Amino acid sequence: MIVCLAAVGCAPSDDADPDINLQWEITPNPPSAGMAQLDFTLRDSTEQLIKGAEVKLEGNMSHPGMQPVLTTAEEIAPGKYSANIKFTMGGDWFILVKSTLADGREVRKQIEIAGVRSEK
Numbered sequence: 071m072i073v074c075l076a077a078v079g080c081a082p083s084d085d086a087d088p089d090i091n092l093q094w095e096i097t098p099n100p101p102s103a104g105m106a107q108l109d110f111t112l113r114d115s116t117e118q119l120i121k122g123a124e125v126k127l128e129g130n131m132s133h134p135g136m137q138p139v140l141t142t143a144e145e146i147a148p149g150k151y152s153a154n155i156k157f158t159m160g161g162d163w164f165i166l167v168k169s170t171l172a173d174g175r176e177v178r179k180q181i182e183i184a185g186v187r188s189e190k
């Protein structure tokens with residue numbers, strides 16, 4: 071665990087924060103190009119549900135030249151969040167999950183969603 075002293079030399083990182091546990095599920099599974107629903111649960115290192123986070127999602131693909139897909143998740147039950155995301159094409163996606171916790175900390179996690187099917 072990296073502890074930041076003051077505001078000096080503290081670079082933001084996209085690495086997973088070991089304090090936060092993110093479990094997710096996508097519907098439909100596997101997803102196709104178009105709308106999908108991403109449900110996830112946030113817990114801290116002591117398995118407590120993380121309530122009241124503001125969660126923004128940024129969907130990107132592994133190849134350059136695409137517009138990121140932005141969406142905001144809603145807390146549907148304590149510690150449980152849901153978002154609708156539009157996969158604008160088939161292929162391999164990764165979704166950056168940016169959570170601002172109730173105490174103001176920002177935690178980033180990335181989830182990989184490979185093999186989104188192309189539209190028929």
Ligand SMILES: [Cu+2]
Nearest residue numbers: 131136159161
């Ligand atoms: Cu693409």
